[in-house]
Amino acid sequence: MNYQPSVFAVIIFFAFIAFVLFISRYFAKRASSSAGFYTAGGQIHWSVNGIAFAGDYLSAASFLGICGMIAVYGFDGFLYSIGYLAGWMVALFVIAEPLKRMGKFTFADALDSKFKSKGIRITAGISTLIVSMFYLIPQMVGAGSLVTPLLGWPHWVGVILVGIVVIIIVATAGMASTTYVQFLKGSLLIIFSIVLVVLVLGKGLKTSEYDTLKLESTDGQNIALEDRSKIIGDRWEAKGKTFIEVMIDGKATIWSLNKEKNILEETLFVTNLADGGILYNGAPKEDGRFKQVGDLIDIEGETNVNTGSLGMFKFIGKIKNSTVIRWDKAVVMDGKDKVTIYYQHPTPGKEILVPGQKFPVKTGRDKMNFISLMLALFFGTAALPHILIRYYTVSSPAAARKSTIVAILSIGLFYILTLFMGLGSMTHGVLDLTNSNMAAPLLARDFSVAIFAIISAVAFATVLGTVSGLLVASSGAVVHDLVAKISKKDLTDKKQVSIGKLAAIVVGVIAIILGIIFKGMNVSFLVGWAFAVAASANLPAIIMVLFWKGTTAKGVIASITVGLISAMTIILLSQTTYDNIYHLVGVKAPMPIDNPAIISVPLSFITLVVVSLLTKKKDVSSK
């Protein structure tokens, strides 16, 4: 995909970053004490905190990842919207007020308030760091995805840029500036998403068509084109499809054979050359031959249709009764070069608007994966460290509840909008098949460069806001839960802040490195893992400490440890990790499922109960 950076987009983008850094400087004076640095002194108004919650939560996964996944898979992307919001019900009804009553800086405070155990502190601190790291990876990947179309820079430059800006925000001003950055970003994200949806509905839907080549004959192996000026070259079989190379005006193109219609259909292809070079539709990226896609070929059985503006429900109704061209992927070898072919997959709208394209529910294993994902999203939100620390930035338990409600209202509204932004990207010919994360910003560019620039700047701010929150949470865990407990001496307040800032820098640098390694994966999918780890490691401990009197310190430590290890083991040995991270193509992974929650969450609960019962007995007998 070739993107031409626009001067206007660059100006808006840097103006936004300059403003964010100004906010950091303005609030820097508040970060001198550790209460100021980690919780903004508990002084944030609940309404500001609520929108900041939304700004914190609506990360790159929500804006870039969900819209991208809906654009590629339809309803299955919307499952994330449903699950992410449902998670807030756990936060509101079960966690918000009690946790605020028990804690001070970190969620380990709350867990430990009853036991005063060094072990709980250290285990919860490590868990916070690991979950934050899992959550940081997709944010950084999202940042990298954004700078390429916006500024024309490579992915790694975006990752480093966001890393440096965020480290400056956090290290200078801590939670106060982080909160106002998140407030600003949350508000802008919702406002401009509304604008984008209004534009999508205003434009409505229209049909389009792709190039085809007519065949003279297809008698088994021999294929002849009607147009004899075009020369047939190599032929590959993959995924049950036949792909034919055709030389047109001296340039190699690849087509997929449609035997029923006796035609060749246009494909898009990326060639990874043996020498490390990459060609897009047989040419360098700058030639622009790899086009944006995502179209309807008929609406209610008719071609050449332009509906004009549509209402929200009619928009969905029209897609339901249309045929969408989705693109499947096949990989073939051309000598030593690896060729990834994206071929057309006409899909009825009815199939796109039900679960099944990304997460099929046909086999027992499919069903396990689906239930596991939905469990992780439901139980993960309330256990995310950067969300938990936000309960300590307000003055009272009631304020914690009210800010959660403001968050739910704004986040819920946004998630409804994702359905329309995703389906808009799917049907408006804006998709970049090599980068699904860019669906929403590219949809904006379809309307105007100005909106694209603003949406991209907001999306970048989305990453800044979330990463800042994660760095504050990680830094808090390092200082309050790890260093303070391991070090023998009492740390002064000033020393705590200095160590916290140093920790933020170190975590930030690690996040930059991981963001570069994980390039190309859908950010929402990666966040699904972070939710699973959080739900497995933290949630059972939080719930049981709040609601079961029999919970013991050893039970909490065992539960967090087992949850963390089991969730991470399943993820690291899953098929998705084998394919996309280790690049072990064709190797069968040992774990039958990709998402661990269905196993690791119950295991963590059971461990807590069993260990608590065993250690309780000892306590009683020793008395």
Add this chain to the structure above:
Amino acid sequence: MLHGKAAKNVEDKASGIKTKIGLWMFLLYTIVYFGFIIVTVMKPELMGKDIGHLNLAIVYGLGLIVFALILALIYNALCNKYEKKLNTNDKTATGGVK
């Protein structure tokens, strides 16, 4: 700039009833949420059933989001009511915020 009062947690007499309401609402939402999962896994073809311009999957999915918003508002209203009722004569209680 909007800032609330400094952190000061004094006894909130409504916390017991608020916890109880929260747990009941959590249970209600959980049943509806898991209903969505069960239908998808057990009877996926039901999700494709037409409901006006939409289908069951879209109506149930959007419905889960809207239901969450409504429950959140009801919960807050109930909590406010009990905070006002039970903490009225106790000036030190910080159950409610301005």
